[in-house]
Amino acid sequence: MARRTGSHSDITGPRIRAAALKLFARHxxxxxxxxxxxxxxxxxxxxLYLYTPDKQTLLFDLLRTHxxxxxxxxxxxxxxxxxxxxxxxxxxxxxxxxxxxxxGVFLSYMELRNLDAENFARIEAxxxxxxDRLAHILAAGQAAGHFRLADVRLATMAIIAMINGVNxxxxxxxxxxxxxxxxxxxxxxxxxxxx
Amino acid sequence: MARRTGSHSDITGPRIRAAALKLFARHxxxxxxxxxxxxxxxxxxxxLYLYTPDKQTLLFDLLRTHxxxxxxxxxxxxxxxxxxxxxxxxxxxxxxxxxxxxxGVFLSYMELRNLDAENFARIEAxxxxxxDRLAHILAAGQAAGHFRLADVRLATMAIIAMINGVNxxxxxxxxxxxxxxxxxxxxxxxxxxxx
DNA sequence: GTCTATAGAAAGATAGAC
DNA sequence: GTCTATCTTTCTATAGAC
Numbered sequence: 343m344a345r346r347t348g349s350h351s352d353i354t355g356p357r358i359r360a361a362a363l364k365l366f367a368r369h370x371x372x373x374x375x376x377x378x379x380x381x382x383x384x385x386x387x388x389x390l391y392l393y394t395p396d397k398q399t400l401l402f403d404l405l406r407t408h409x410x411x412x413x414x415x416x417x418x419x420x421x422x423x424x425x426x427x428x429x430x431x432x433x434x435x436x437x438x439x440x441x442x443x444x445x446g447v448f449l450s451y452m453e454l455r456n457l458d459a460e461n462f463a464r465i466e467a468x469x470x471x472x473x474d475r476l477a478h479i480l481a482a483g484q485a486a487g488h489f490r491l492a493d494v495r496l497a498t499m500a501i502i503a504m505i506n507g508v509n510x511x512x513x514x515x516x517x518x519x520x521x522x523x524x525x526x527x528x529x530x531x532x533x534x535x536x537x
Numbered sequence: 538m539a540r541r542t543g544s545h546s547d548i549t550g551p552r553i554r555a556a557a558l559k560l561f562a563r564h565x566x567x568x569x570x571x572x573x574x575x576x577x578x579x580x581x582x583x584x585l586y587l588y589t590p591d592k593q594t595l596l597f598d599l600l601r602t603h604x605x606x607x608x609x610x611x612x613x614x615x616x617x618x619x620x621x622x623x624x625x626x627x628x629x630x631x632x633x634x635x636x637x638x639x640x641g642v643f644l645s646y647m648e649l650r651n652l653d654a655e656n657f658a659r660i661e662a663x664x665x666x667x668x669d670r671l672a673h674i675l676a677a678g679q680a681a682g683h684f685r686l687a688d689v690r691l692a693t694m695a696i697i698a699m700i701n702g703v704n705x706x707x708x709x710x711x712x713x714x715x716x717x718x719x720x721x722x723x724x725x726x727x728x729x730x731x732x
Numbered sequence: 733g734t735c736t737a738t739a740g741a742a743a744g745a746t747a748g749a750c
Numbered sequence: 751g752t753c754t755a756t757c758t759t760t761c762t763a764t765a766g767a768c
Contacts, residue, residue: 370651396744518691
C-alpha cells in the first residue's frame with residue numbers, strides 16, 4: 343500500500359501510547375503535559391489530537407488495554423485443573439506479569455481517580471473479572487477440602503495485594519532472583535490457604 | 538496572651554495541612570493547586586506561603602508527619618514479648634492504623650515521586666525503620682522455632698503489602714466488620730509464617 | 733496575618749497552512 | 751499527518767497595602 347511521506351498513522355499511535363504510559367507512570371497523569379508526551383515521540387503537541395480526543399481518553403485507553411491484555415494473557419496460559427496447582431500457577435503468573443508490566447500495574451492502581459465515573463466503572467469491571475479467576479480457584483479448592491479459608495473474597499484480595507507488593511521493592515539483579523522470590527511466595531500462599 | 542484580630546498562626550497551620558492532605562490524597566499532588574488548598578481553608582493563595590516555603594515542602598511535611606506519628610503510635614502501643622502475640626498485635630495495629638489514616642497511607646505510597654532525592658531518602662528511611670519492627674518480630678519467632686520463614690525480609694514485605702491492600706476495598710458498614718477482617722487476616726498471617 | 737494584584741510561565745485544546 | 755501559531759485558562763510564587 344503506497345504511502346506519502348510523513349504519513350505514519352499506524353506506527354505513531356502505538357508510540358504515543360508507549361510514551362504516555364512511561365511518562366504517566368513515572369511522574370503521574372496530572373504532572374505530565376501533552377507537550378511532554380509529544381516531545382518524547384518527536385511530535386508537536388497539536389498532532390496528538392489526531393490520535394486521542396483528549397488527555398483523559400488517552401489514560402483510559404492505556405488502562406483498558408492493560409487490563410484486557412492481562413486477562414488475555416492469563417486466559418492464553420492454560421490453568422491446571424487441580425486447585426493447588428492452579429493456585430501455584432496463578433501466583434507465578436501474576437508476579438511475572440506484574441514485573442513485566444510494572445508501569446501499567448502502577449498506573450492502573452494510582453490513576454483511577456483521574457477517570458470519570460463511567461470510565462472508572464469499566465476498568466473496575468475488568469479488574470474484578472480478573473480477580474474472579476483467583477476467587478474461583480480458591481472456591482474450588484475450598485469445596486474440594488484442599489484449602490481452609492474463612493472468606494474466599496478476603497483471601498483473594500490478600501493474595502493479590504501481597505503479590506502486587508513485590509513490584510515496589512523487587513529489582514532484577516538484586517539479592518534474590520525472580521524465580522527464587524516466586525518460590526517463596528508460592529510457599530507462603532500455600533501455607534496461608536492450607537487446611 | 539493577647540492577640541490581634543486576624544492572627545491565627547497556631548490554628549491556620551494545621552488546617553492548611555489537613556486540607557492539603559485531603560486534597561492531595563483525593564486528586565493527586567500535581568492535580569491540586571495552591572488556590573484549591575487555600576479555598577478549602579478559607580484563605581487566599583498567597584497566605585499559604587506564610588506556612589510553607591513551597592508546595593513540595595508542604596507535601597514532604599505531610600509525609601514526614603505521617604510516618605513519624607505511625608512510628609510513635611506503634612511505640613506507644615507496647616508490643617507483647619512472645620513472638621506469636623507480637624505478630625498478631627502488629628497485624629491488628631497496622632490494619633487499624635491504616636484504616637484510620639487512609640489518606641496519609643495513600644499519599645505516602647503514591648506521591649513519593651514528587652519529592653526530590655533528599656526528601657525521598659528521608660521518608661524511605663522512616664518507612665524502613667517501621668518495617669524493621671515487623672522484621673524483628675519475625676526474626677525472633679524464627680530463632681525461637683515458632684515460625685518457619687524462607688526469608689525474613691520477604692515475609693515482612695508480604696505481610697505489610699497484604700494488610701495495606703485492605704485499604705483499597707474495606708468500607709465501614711460493609712459485609713464484614715473491621716474486627717472480623719482483622720481476625721481473618723491474623724489467621725492467614727499466622728498460617729503463612731507457621732513452622 | 734491576610735488580602736489584592738500581578739508577574740511570568742505553562743497548561744489543554746483548536747485553526748489553518750502545507 | 752504534521753506543524754506553527756495562538757486562544758484562553760490556570761498555575762506557582764512574590765510584592766506591597768492594610
